[in-house]
């Protein structure tokens with residue numbers, strides 16, 4: 349078959365798929381295919397469930413993850429290091445720029461946007477050619493960036509393959525200079541967390557935030573050798589418990605022991621992998637023990653936000669776990685007292701953890717001493733670092749912090 353004829357057939361087939369498929373993501377894949385840009389693997393990514401495995405029934409909505417880079421923007425400059433395709437989702441308008449340059453993106457008002465010379469009220473896609481990166485806000489992206497009109501603003505959402513997404517998560521959730529086995533444990537935890545998140549996405553435009561609301565992400569374009577080794581070396585591997593994915597929470601430092609997920613979020617059902625684990629390898633970190641002061645005003649503002657006004661008199665630990673992590677604090681002011689979840693207090697005031705070992709209300713400030721950094725659920729990253737330095741591999745690390753969990757490889761039916 350002549351190459352031109354083959355391309356035309358691909359075009360016709362792709363447009364047929366496009367016409368039949370309702371979800372916008374399928375349409376976008378087809379649009380890409382229609383331009384002859386897509387690799388055939390991407391079109392055949394419908395997983396083939398294996399009936400004997402309960403996990404096979406679960407299917408993330410797509411292997412491409414959609415990451416919200418920014419919302420409600422009025423303007424943006426997006427650099428492209430090589431050839432880039434610019435098109436509306438239904439391909440009624442399209443063009444390409446072959447040389448490196450910078451594209452100006454503007455909200456025109458009334459639901460319209462302009463990208464370079466193209467104006468539209470529909471989503472516009474920037475698709476980098478192979479080996480081209482899109483650079484926005486100093487971060488490099490190798491996936492497609494969707495510019496989605498939203499009233500007088502627009503959202504920026506990257507569509508990237510799951511494994512590429514992980515290249516852009518690991519260096520910001522754990523240092524790329526850390527031992528490989530710790531990075532591999534992080535790769536499996538982050539992959540599992542991502543796939544679990546995909547099971548219950550509600551937003552029609554994106555699956556994941558690019559910050560702590562999901563996982564830190566600054567683009568998969570800048571690739572570190574160690575990170576690539578960790579992600580590629582665990583390709584498709586996830587953690588399961590009773591054949592189900594679970595939220596593989598992780599945090600910086602547990603202060604010598606992690607806790608049951610219910611201590612942090614009482615509404616969550618506890619499962620064995622999230623029921624707490626010992627940690628003997630995190631004391632090398634400066635997060636292990638800390639002291640800090642916060643202003644009385646900060647505490648009073650938080651108290652006010654939960655309905656307790658007045659000037660601060662005392663704070664007491666109302667309840668704590670066996671590892672010493674406070675689950676509830678009682679705040680007393682001149683107007684009364686209130687018992688609050690420590691996790692919420694921590695997020696509002698910035699104390700490093702709820703493993704509080706000393707607490708005193710002083711004239712102008714509240715003084716804390718404590719252990720650990722973060723919520724203390726799931727994998728302790730400093731502990732993983734310590735275990736890796738002690739010669740433990742990533743499987744041992746994961747077994748320690750998620751007891752009772754199993755590693756499964758999903759490559760077969762997710763096409764990862």
Ligand SMILES: [Zn+2]
Pocket residue numbers: 601602603604605606627628629630728729730731
């Ligand atoms: Zn720890």
